[in-house]
Amino acid sequence: MLMFILRRVATMVLTAACLTFIVFFLTNLEPNLEKVAKSEAGSRISDAEVESWLERNGYTRPIFVRYGEWLGILPGWTGTEPDGRPRGRCVDRAADKANAPRYCGLLQGDWGFSTVFKQPVAEIVATRLALTGILMFWVMALMVPASLLIGVLAGMREGSRLDRTLSTFSIATTATPEYVSGVIFIVFLASNAGVQWFKGTATSAMDGVTFENFFLPVLTIALYGIGYIARMTRASMTEVMTAQYIRTARLKGMSFPAVVVKHALRNALIAPFTVIMLQFPWLLNGVVIVETLFNYKGFGWTLVQAAGNNDIELLLACSVVAVFVVLVTQLISDIGYVFLNPRIRVS
């Protein structure tokens, strides 16, 4: 078991390294750096000036070296200004220029400085992530029970009227991406075209969550996932319900609800559990769309700002967090699957 977790963790670290490198590579492409140079040193500078600015700030060295510095496994570059002041990756950002550390990267907790928000990246990510955490908590609290309930009820008796109704509902929600359902909700539930039960923006929710300002964004994200997870649960449930051991249980003389609760449920929930965990990359999508749509300044909104304004350090940090969240949930899903499924556990 330990071996298994270790191997999974090793794969995870490798995946994380690959993904962060890809992100680093894509954000540090020549045209992006040119843009940085122009925004830092003035937009009218010539190509040669851009070149020398990049040179001076250590951007012309090999990409792997820069990646290593950013990660914090290679010492930051150093140099001197024309006027003799010491310069360097770590020197520039240290308060005490003379005793700047040799390493200053992700692993040292130095995430850089955001050019858009004029704030250290670590601070921004922390505050924004907390806001998104609140959103995700409510999404999960709504989505998981609702989808499992729908899936189990639908799959319990395949082909029944209840099944058909719930299945159609789940198909409809999977056909409605967040930007569509969000628009529809705002139009009909939060504007003068329909009823005005809720607020069309969640900006005020950043100070205090109320049902009125938070229900629509939560519902919008959850709805898309509900359909998907419910369908998975239903498929798994119908499969289990036709299994021979369910017949065995029924022919032992158990009542239908007892069969469902005691024999079917646990087996039927193994598959959806993994699905829920693997939903995270998708939920991030939903978060970005909904935070943009409802103007809730969380992690997704920050990501959009960073990408839109070529804020390289912030974008890198956001990517790292996103990749990390996705990989950790995958790990949890793998381990959880093994724990839920005794067949795998022992072999």
Next chain:
Amino acid sequence: MSKWQHDGPILEIENLSISFFTRLREIPAVMDFSCTVMPGEAMGLVGESGCGKSTVALAVMRDLGRNGRIVGGSIRFKGRDITRMSEAELRDIRGSEIAMIYQEPMASLNPAMRIGRQLMEVPMIHEGVSAEEARRRALEVVRDVRLPDPERILRAFPHQLSGGQQQRIVIAMALMSKPALLILDEPTTALDVTVEAAVVDLVKDLGRKYGTSMLFISHNLGLVLETCNRICVMYSGEAVETGSIAEVFDRMRHPYTQALFRSIPLPGADKNTRPLVAIPGNFPLPHERPPGCNFGPRCDYFEKGRCDAADVPMFRVPGDARHETRCLRFQEIDWSAPPRAAKPTQKTPVGDVVLRMEDLRKYYEVSGGLFGGGGTKLVKANETLSFEAREGETLAIVGESGCGKSTFAKVLMGLETATAGRILLYNQDIQDTPIEKRSTETVSSVQMVFQNPFDTLNPSMTVGRQIMRALEVFGEGRSDAERRQRMLELLDLVKLPRAFADRMPRQLSGGQKQRVGIARAFAGGAKVVVADEPVSALDVSVQAAVTDLLMEIQRRNRTTLLFISHDLSIVRYLSDRVMVMYLGHVVEIGSTDQVFSPPYHPYTEALLSAVPIADTHVKKKHIVLEGEIPSAMNPPPGCPFQTRCRWKGEVPGGLCEREVPPMVTLAPGHQIKCHLPREVLARMEPVITIAAE
């Protein structure tokens, strides 16, 4: 325990009719079915797949699913009509009064629940006993089904047990509440023969001990003979004959029963002098049943205008107590007339050696489990395999699961290469040549017929194209037209209508698919054909026809046939020589007569005793092997069979546990791998004796 007292028959089914309703039509599955099971009686329900026998069982449980409905008749259990019971009443008798056991033991147990909990549930639901009491009873029943270490078993999950152990647990579960009626639906089909014998033995003993009546559903007449007092033969939704075992087996009064017995290989049948008689035609589809007698179109005694005039009722056979038949002409037919003998054929003379194996070994390296614990393990799938096969000869390879017969086939075909040893095909080494490096000629001369007819043909290609593809690859024929002609001739060869060339495999029955598979194997004029259990998945009445076809083509082409099977009856019927394998070792090899008569290898002896034979004249010695077949991953030291051998005590000094026995030649061509001294071997008695008629 019993919920109410009743002293009539346990189960009385009268004129039961069951239909399944689909979107298009109503499909009658069972029509006018009647039978009675008395207390303590075991009733065998026999028939081919699709005859409705399982439907009857499920109807007794009232568990027909959403589409099935009982459309007529009654089922009285201890005098109460089950068809009129409410859900709550049904729940009350299910599991406590009637229990059911089915084919796949693994599927019958909840994979995520410990065995103990699954067993304890039964008395807890029905008698409301405490958990401790239920656990005590579970332990008792697990002991009753002769499982070792019951405490450990109760804590185990189903997948930690072997197939035989799982089936014992299923039986234990059924017996938890001491039901009055036990329904067994093909309970041993998924098990190996020696394991099956032990389970059957157990069921018989427990039935006697608990006084349970049984409804035993099977396609295997031999198994019914061994377990039941009475039998009911079903055909296409109807009971065609019912009576006591002796009546039906020895004085059958229905043409279908007769045809069935003539199409199975009983001792005495022989491919040359007394060939099997196949039942002509095909089993009718449920919505295409003929008018009148369902068996009419395939019956030798069919009389136009009479047999197809109206539905045939059951007739009481005069003179017998509870013997009935559904045949209008049963009193006119001369039942003792010998079968219209299919023409006996000459024994094919055996030619030169075509294939020779010398000390073939095949080892696999298997990495330890999912979690990578432990290093790699060496699985010895084949150990020192040596034999030769001659032109026109049928060599049977017999063994249960894990004996290495499939691995051997793979190595021969070139899908795997040998670890050591040689394979000589026409004196040419081929053991190290994987199939992609073999010449077209070699490839086309060694071909294979597969086991599962539903899997052997590509479902999305027409039958004709599949055969033509084989011709193409083997370089037969110069143009598409020529190959098409060849393909049609091959269809003729396997006795399929030429129109089948344009059909898709799903439009064919199992037997027809198997014929296409044979045609494809012979497309390139194969010299050596490996037939991997080619008929074991087919219905009894079709088996004979396919077997005969294979024999006929072999005779014509002088092919060497390697017939892999676990069914000793068919092996005795068609093979010239037999090779018995156990855990990768050849334990016995010799001519058919030599292997089937003493002295035996102890494993052969047990195997012979385990195979059920559907003949009341046959007396068998009762040998039940304890334990399970060891895993090939973890074979026992010394002789592979020593863990289950009943003769082990005859070998002094624990030699069996230390050394793999050498191959001993007992007679010319007869070798066994056993430490037993010759005088002990000479003491062995025949397992099967045929009582004089």
Next chain:
Amino acid sequence: MEPLGWIEILGRLVQQFLPVWIALVLTFGLSIRFKRRLGLYGKLFDSTVGMVGFALVMFWVFTALFADQIATHNPLTQISGMKNKPPGTPVAGGPAGVYAYYLLGGDNLARDVFSRMVMGAREVLKIAPAATVFAFMVGITLGLPAGYFGGRFDTLLSFLANLVLAFPVILLFYLLVTPEIVETGIPTYLAAILFLFPILFLVMLWNSRFFTQPARRNLYVALTLVVGLWLYAGLAFDADPLGIVSMPANILIVFVSVVFVNAPTVFRIVRGITLDIKTRDYVAAAQTRGEGPWYIMLWEILPNARGPLIVDFCLRIGYTTILLGTLGFFGLGVSPESPDWGSTIDQGRQLLSIAPHPALVPALALMSLVLGLNLLADGLREESLRD
């Protein structure tokens, strides 16, 4: 002129869609008539869910085909005074000869919402199915050998697939679909790799089947190479010698990204099915008659995997449509003029409280198309399992 009431608007909409109705009636009439002879497609007409889904999908397909006849205005023309006007507003002071009403109102740039929605269908249906086809080609060409051979190759490919799948889609889009990336030429390289797969796939397909008949094999392979490489040059490098085939760089990057995101999932599905089917006896039969691995993969395994693949194909077009909408919603890769549904929703959402219709109309259109595809997939799944 008076603004139209809702019933009048509806009447006129139905009238505008006349070519679609005719085409739909024809399709359904013919299909139902011959449904017993049409295989799985025919069986679709036994399932209500499947028929509803098919009708919705075909509605949009025909709308895209007949968009020029259906649209009442040019999707880019701005008519003064029509800014954010509600549905059914008469066109006042427009040039003569134009349709007299904005049936579904005007957007914030005074363009006709209805016509933009109709033209948007064309945009979506131009890219989504094609991108899905390419994703399938890539997924199949890699998934089959990964499942069939297993080993290191499989480990590597599965790792790469998981890598892409672990990447949040939105992040990938933000990193890939930018003008800067187009400048570096990365999309061209990616396209050069991804677009090679269909050619590879077809060449393998012909070669494995007809290697016994070299003449026929050579003909098929040559034809594939000529047509394939011509399209390849045009699409990936914009270097069509005849100048017919080309793809603008901003569309190319969208296309490539969508293929890139979808292919790993297809890969996983194909790999899974292959692992299952390769244990069947007919595969063993093919092996024992000495067939090459590519014949077995492409002609023995792939045709028998078609059921789940067709179902997934429908679902995936829907998913791709949603992805394209997401891209449009964030204004990635599409020109602001483009009438595609995603960007129209984005433009409309700022003014939801004043004029909801510019966002609502494309939102409902997109939803109905994806719903249709999902229902179609569900119907197909149900019917293919029924055998």
